Amino acid sequence: MKSIFRLCSSITGQQQKWAFPSLLGSQRSEVYQWQERLRTVSRSSSFSSGSPSTSSGGASTSDGAAAPEQPQVRLTQLSHGGGCGCKIAPSKLQEILHNVQLDFGSPELLVGATTSDDAAVYRLSPTQALILTTDFFMPIVDDPWDFGRVAAANAISDVYAMGGKPLLALSILGMPVNKLPPGVIRRIIAGGAEVCRQAGIPLAGGHSIDSPEPIFGLVVAGLAHPDHIRANSTARPGDVLLLTKPLGVGAMTTAVKKGLLDEQGYRQVMATMTQLNTVGALLSSDTRVHAMTDVTGFGLLGHLLEVCRGSGLHGRVAAGAVPLMGPARGLATRGVLPGAVQRNWDSYGASVRLGSGVEPWLRDLFVDPQTSGGLLLAVERGAEEEILRKVQDAGFASAAIIGSVEAPSAGRIAGTVSVEQQ
Missing domain, CATH: 3.30.1330.10 (PurM-like, N-terminal domain)
Structure with missing residues (x-):
């Protein structure tokens, strides 16, 4: 071309x-x-x-x-x-x-x-x-x-x-x-x-x-540089998971189409979707960042499952630690969600174990398709706080530590994810 x-x-x-x-x-x-x-x-x-x-x-x-x-x-x-x-x-x-x-x-x-x-x-x-x-x-x-x-x-x-x-x-x-x-x-x-x-x-x-x-x-x-490539299949046992942007894009853009989102909410979701994920290039030379992917159409759990399958690990998500955009919770509880939420869950829900206390609306936001969502990082344990500060200093104020990946064990199968209410 x-x-x-x-x-x-x-x-x-x-x-x-x-x-x-x-x-x-x-x-x-x-x-x-x-x-x-x-x-x-x-x-x-x-x-x-x-x-x-x-x-x-x-x-x-x-x-x-x-x-x-x-x-x-x-x-x-x-x-x-x-x-x-x-x-x-x-x-x-x-x-x-x-x-x-x-x-x-x-x-x-x-x-x-x-x-x-x-x-x-x-x-x-x-x-x-x-x-x-x-x-x-x-x-x-x-x-x-x-x-x-x-x-x-x-x-x-x-x-x-x-x-x-x-x-x-x-x-x-x-x-x-x-x-x-x-x-x-x-x-x-x-x-x-x-x-x-x-x-x-x-x-x-x-x-x-x-x-x-x-x-x-x-x-x-x-x-x-070939040594700086960060794939989604190179996470290591014990790595800590960081998410750089809050969830809720699918719910909020569905609300836009239905006339249910005000100007402030529209500006918030637009700011999230148009923020360039430049921090990925910044972190790629840090050997403590082992794996990286962006969270888009398959939702947080779908893309985390790709990390776990590619790396042969089990993922754990602390539900209460996952950042959400302000209006997203209210919209999800009212069922204001895109159709892809159910399609995503039907596709990979069998590989996800939901702990007691994880409400349906929260599960929906974890499979909500994110358009131009944040980066999901697998970081060497012990370096997560320093990496988190770097991400936040780069302009990702909502970045948070949301869980970890572990070697398979009894009840924790490789290529699966557990969501726990903590």
């Missing part, structure tokens, strides 16, 4: 490749206008009904002329799912991939598909490894700019979760062009480009199709 594509002036078929510099460069002032207008909308009447508005209202361009009106569009109404809740359920994915050979034995492939890790890692030299990942989904919020930002942050997170630094990104764009105005699609791309700018990488091109539902995401390449 070429790193930069030419922009097609009109849509003549179902596929087109385009160059971001020409698309965004000529519209830079308009992009900044949209950004400010979205902030204004979110501060004013957009939350009067409990959810952010995507209407553009009246605005002017940099030369003072009136900007063209954009119709009100609710992106989440154009798709059957949203965010990482769009993922195929773990059990169904295993069924699909059963007996499909994906790895043909390349000695330079350090991380492949066998351990369900966050990205592939290929050794280029004794001192350099290439990290490759792709992630995309349907709208999780109605605001186009915010949708683009969340999708980009979520995709870039996979590189950080492997312990690497992102290098560049390419876009994956599928849009119902007969339903969405070009200006709305432009705002989605511009939101993604802004997060790439924050990560210090170019959005160097991409591929687009005319699709029945909106889809946006990135292919991201990154680099790391």
